[in-house]
Amino acid sequence: MQASPEAVGASQQEATDVRPLTGNEAIARGAWEAGVRVAAAYPGTPSTEIMESLAHYPAEDLHAQWSTNEKVALDVAIGASFAGSRALASMKHVGLNVAADAFMSQAYIGVNGGLVIAICDDPGIHSSQNEQDTRIFGQFATVPVLEPSDAQEALDLTKLAFDLSEQFDTMVIVRGTTRLSHTRSPVAIGPRREHPSRGFNESPAKNVMIPAHARRRHTAVLERESKLKEYFETSPINRWETGDASFGVITAGTCYPYVREVLPNASVLKLGASWPLPEGLLRRYCESVERVFVVEELEPVIEKELRALGIKAEGKQFFPREGEFSPEILRAGFEKAGVLEPRPKRESWAIEPLVRPPVLCAGCPHTSSFMAVRASGARVAGDIGCYTLACLDPLRGLDTTVSMGSSIGNATGMALAGEPKPVMATIGDSTFLHAGIPSLINAVYNQANITVLLLDNHITAMTGGQEHPGTGKTLRGDPAPKVDYEALVRAIGVTWVRTVDSYDLAAMYQILRACR
Ligand SMILES: Cc1ncc(C[n+]2csc(CCOP(=O)(O)OP(=O)(O)O)c2C)c(N)n1
Numbered sequence: 026m027q028a029s030p031e032a033v034g035a036s037q038q039e040a041t042d043v044r045p046l047t048g049n050e051a052i053a054r055g056a057w058e059a060g061v062r063v064a065a066a067y068p069g070t071p072s073t074e075i076m077e078s079l080a081h082y083p084a085e086d087l088h089a090q091w092s093t094n095e096k097v098a099l100d101v102a103i104g105a106s107f108a109g110s111r112a113l114a115s116m117k118h119v120g121l122n123v124a125a126d127a128f129m130s131q132a133y134i135g136v137n138g139g140l141v142i143a144i145c146d147d148p149g150i151h152s153s154q155n156e157q158d159t160r161i162f163g164q165f166a167t168v169p170v171l172e173p174s175d176a177q178e179a180l181d182l183t184k185l186a187f188d189l190s191e192q193f194d195t196m197v198i199v200r201g202t203t204r205l206s207h208t209r210s211p212v213a214i215g216p217r218r219e220h221p222s223r224g225f226n227e228s229p230a231k232n233v234m235i236p237a238h239a240r241r242r243h244t245a246v247l248e249r250e251s252k253l254k255e256y257f258e259t260s261p262i263n264r265w266e267t268g269d270a271s272f273g274v275i276t277a278g279t280c281y282p283y284v285r286e287v288l289p290n291a292s293v294l295k296l297g298a299s300w301p302l303p304e305g306l307l308r309r310y311c312e313s314v315e316r317v318f319v320v321e322e323l324e325p326v327i328e329k330e331l332r333a334l335g336i337k338a339e340g341k342q343f344f345p346r347e348g349e350f351s352p353e354i355l356r357a358g359f360e361k362a363g364v365l366e367p368r369p370k371r372e373s374w375a376i377e378p379l380v381r382p383p384v385l386c387a388g389c390p391h392t393s394s395f396m397a398v399r400a401s402g403a404r405v406a407g408d409i410g411c412y413t414l415a416c417l418d419p420l421r422g423l424d425t426t427v428s429m430g431s432s433i434g435n436a437t438g439m440a441l442a443g444e445p446k447p448v449m450a451t452i453g454d455s456t457f458l459h460a461g462i463p464s465l466i467n468a469v470y471n472q473a474n475i476t477v478l479l480l481d482n483h484i485t486a487m488t489g490g491q492e493h494p495g496t497g498k499t500l501r502g503d504p505a506p507k508v509d510y511e512a513l514v515r516a517i518g519v520t521w522v523r524t525v526d527s528y529d530l531a532a533m534y535q536i537l538r539a540c541r
Pocket residue numbers: 067068069070117119120123153154409410411412429452453454455456457482484485486487488
């Protein structure tokens with residue numbers, strides 16, 4: 026594996042330099058500089074490159090792995106933290122839904138070695154199934170959320186996240202968005218600081234969440250929240266930038282550069298942490314200006330909090346609650362709010378760009394599979410991967426797609442509900458390993474009358490070609506044991522198993538007809 030530019034010189038402990046890094050590369054660099062020892066992830070746009078980037082750092086510094094899903098990745102990182110080392114898990118926003126069970130309990134347990142979760146949201150749904158806002162998850166679990174606004178902050182806040190994690194005995198979320206993840210800007214890099222293992226913390230009352238312990242830990246969590254609020258009152262990552270007092274803007278993350286582009290001289294409170302919020306600072310700031318606007322992508326998290334404090338704030342009536350922001354969107358909102366003069370309308374060229382829907386690549390192995398699926402006349406519960414595109418014309422080969430691993434459970438439900446067509450589930454290899462196995466066990470156990478088509482293209486293609494336990498290689502490209510799908514499903518209790526080359530269209534047609 027070639028060393029990536031940000032990893033070059035990584036072994037020279039005191040090297041400092043300025044490098045052009047993406048937000049994801051900067052998060053990886055920040056974790057490395059912070060002395061991370063174990064890092065685990067499941068791929069997902071826009072977070073994938075965090076772990077790919079970490080894999081370029083020396084193996085003697087850290088272990089980096091693809092895990093089978095986000096819960097497993099978080100559990101691996103939690104285990105390393107239990108053992109006293111600094112650990113990182115990274116995932117896309119919906120990955121936290123999968124990891125949520127561990128995440129909510131670990132919020133009570135706290136940490137031993139610093140434990141950071143880098144989570145990348147996808148406002149605008151460039152490549153996801155929804156645009157949920159991770160800040161609400163942080164608030165829900167009482168876990169602090171740091172929000173970098175550029176690549177330099179991505180590095181700096183990731184390092185800070187590890188320190189805060191150990192100082193306050195909490196996991197810390199570093200929340201990115203697509204724009205941060207994939208935008209490159211100059212970053213001052215620094216040396217790695219080793220953090221020797223703290224050793225195992227032998228405290229069942231802290232580490233084992235039986236009800237008696239969990240009740241006490243809940244109290245500790247609420248105390249921790251108060252301490253964090255106090256810390257963020259004076260933390261330099263929450264920055265008050267003075268300006269004209271007629272109005273002020275509270276913002277965070279990648280919204281900040283947009284605000285500055287549109288309102289270069291305005292008073293701005295730039296929050297580096299969007300949870301928990303510093304009540305005193307917010308009150309003082311809001312009293313210093315006549316009107317307060319909150320500019321935040323997706324949900325009105327900060328705006329609602331201000332309202333709860335009895336502070337009058339304007340936000341979502343001018344700036345949308347869905348989609349990705351841009352300077353143009355902010356300008357339109359501030360014009361509507363009457364704080365910016367409307368700009369003369371630009372002449373439109375009246376040329377609509379040609380809409381190009383995404384398509385499967387020419388020669389994709391899924392194309393022939395879905396030609397046969399369609400010809401089979403089945404009702405098809407689909408899943409998430411490149412093959413989801415088979416829902417579009419001309420293939421029109423699947424009827425539903427919910428979340429990763431849903432296909433087999435959905436097909437089971439359809440069959441139970443008496444769907445008149447033969448019912449089929451289609452699922453990719455990475456998705457099957459991620460969340461398909463429990464639902465296949467369930468289908469066998471409950472004797473569901475369904476066909477499952479496991480689309481094994483030996484890679485996680487949708488997110489750019491990552492290895493997984495079915496490819497025989499690790500994240501760093503080393504050889505690894507390879508899942509034998511036939512043996513696996515037979516062990517679960519599936520008795521009728523056939524393996525077909527998807528390019529052999531005649532065989533595909535015949536086999537799917539035989540399943541009816
Ligand atoms: C919970 C969750 N994690 C990650 C993703 C990102 N993602 C979408 S599809 C996919 C896997 C696709 O691989 P596979 O099932 O093998 O199908 P392929 O794309 O190779 O056809 C991933 C990781 C997601 N959408 N949801």
